[in-house]
Amino acid sequence: MRRNTLWIVILVILQGCGGALISNQQEREIGAGVDQQLKKEYRLVHSNDPVAKWAKEFVAPLQRASVRFRDPKEIGGYKVAVIADNKLVNAFAAPGGYTYLSTGLILQSKTCAEIAGVMGHELAHVTQRHGAKSIESSFAVEQIVSLFLSDGLAAGSAVLIWQFLSSTTFSRDDENEADTVGLQISYGAGYNPDGLADFFRVLLKAEKGASAPEFLSSHPATGKRIRSVERQIRKRYRGNAKRKSTKCRTRMKLAEIKRRIKSGKLKLGPKTVQKKTTRTDAIRHWKTAMDRHKIKQKSKTRKSSSQKAKPKPKN
Numbered sequence: 001m002r003r004n005t006l007w008i009v010i011l012v013i014l015q016g017c018g019g020a021l022i023s024n025q026q027e028r029e030i031g032a033g034v035d036q037q038l039k040k041e042y043r044l045v046h047s048n049d050p051v052a053k054w055a056k057e058f059v060a061p062l063q064r065a066s067v068r069f070r071d072p073k074e075i076g077g078y079k080v081a082v083i084a085d086n087k088l089v090n091a092f093a094a095p096g097g098y099t100y101l102s103t104g105l106i107l108q109s110k111t112c113a114e115i116a117g118v119m120g121h122e123l124a125h126v127t128q129r130h131g132a133k134s135i136e137s138s139f140a141v142e143q144i145v146s147l148f149l150s151d152g153l154a155a156g157s158a159v160l161i162w163q164f165l166s167s168t169t170f171s172r173d174d175e176n177e178a179d180t181v182g183l184q185i186s187y188g189a190g191y192n193p194d195g196l197a198d199f200f201r202v203l204l205k206a207e208k209g210a211s212a213p214e215f216l217s218s219h220p221a222t223g224k225r226i227r228s229v230e231r232q233i234r235k236r237y238r239g240n241a242k243r244k245s246t247k248c249r250t251r252m253k254l255a256e257i258k259r260r261i262k263s264g265k266l267k268l269g270p271k272t273v274q275k276k277t278t279r280t281d282a283i284r285h286w287k288t289a290m291d292r293h294k295i296k297q298k299s300k301t302r303k304s305s306s307q308k309a310k311p312k313p314k315n
Contacts, residue, residue: 021136022095024074030132031096033158034165035079038100039269041276045082045103049267054257055101056080057250058112062119065188069181070127072097078123082106084268086261089203093122094165095131103261108202112248116189117196121182128181130174131165138164179229183236192244193237197229 022030045052059080063072072078075097083090083102091101099122101115109115125131170178183193204223233241248254260266 022132027129027132028075028096030135030161031075031079031094031098034094034096034162035081035098037158037162038094040273042083042085042100043272044269045084046267046269047081050252051103051106051257051260051266052080052082054250054252055082058115058248059099059119059123061189061249062116062123062185065120065185066123066127068188069124069185070129075126078126084266089206091118091122093126093131095126095129095135097126099123099126103266106254107258107261108206109199109254110202111195111198111246112250112254113186113192113195113244113246114199114202115195115254116186116191117182117193117199120184120186120189120191121178121196123185124178124181125170125174127185128174128177130170130178133174134168134170135161135164138168175225176228179225180232183229183232187237187241187244190245190249192246193233193241194230195246197226197233200226200229 045055047053059078063078066072075095078093078097078099080099080101083100085102086104086107088102089104089108091099091105093099099119101119101122105118106115109118179196183196186195187193204226
């Protein structure tokens with residue numbers, strides 16, 4: 001109890017000074033917890049499969065290019081995995097550098113510059129601490145303390161954080177910053193930064209023919225946003241953008257990766273053990289958890305007040 005009280009005092013001071021409430025170590029623990037929950041709902045391509053190895057090789061130069069914004073060593077580097085779902089068109093980066101892209105996103109992409117644009121954007125969410133900041137701004141200080149034990153996340157914290165991240169979207173400012181930083185990461189990795197705008201166009205075209213791709217639900221793409229990205233590219237790189245590659249800077253080509261995905265011969269990880277958390281369910285669970293916390297806090301306040309009101313026994 002005394003340890004938690006001390007941590008609350010420290011975190012309140014940090015919050016007042018504009019400092020981060022969640023440390024790099026805690027961010028890694030959050031990411032590990034999210035990874036644990038994600039594997040229960042999504043089946044991953046096995047780490048030994050060529051597609052998974054390709055994804056790690058693909059992200060490596062992006063990681064190197066991200067150093068200028070945040071040293072990956074702070075979070076133990078980026079942990080890259082591929083979600084085995086050809087219908088899911090999405091990518092996601094959790095706090096702590098746990099990074100995912102789906103086979104559906106790979107199949108939907110026409111060039112590696114498009115994938116680099118998306119993954120550069122996702123790495124930018126981590127370098128700029130958008131996920132961690134969302135937790136810091138949405139959880140009370142004492143809640144953040146209760147999420148962690150001395151040796152990692154407290155029981156149930158991983159589920160709560162997964163539900164929170166599944167139910168929220170980044171602010172417009174965060175998305176714009178991730179676009180700006182992500183462009184620089186993909187360009188620094190040797191890719192044509194036009195890839196991000198090109199991928200947004202592909203998704204918007206797909207949206208007209210069917211339901212919106214998953215990526216658009218969490219990363220809204222509009223004509224205005226595409227034009228903003230293009231203006232940034234022209235202003236920052238002028239004609240140099242076209243000199244960068246649209247082809248993969250990996251040993252296996254994109255066409256080879258697509259053929260393997262379509263072949264049905266992917267080596268897969270463990271099967272899922274529970275249904276996918278829908279956004280609606282995640283929001284409901286998150287609100288329920290918050291309501292429980294408020295009730296618990298009110299109960300503690302009443303108990304503390306009643307104890308203070310009791311008259312002290314006379315000697």
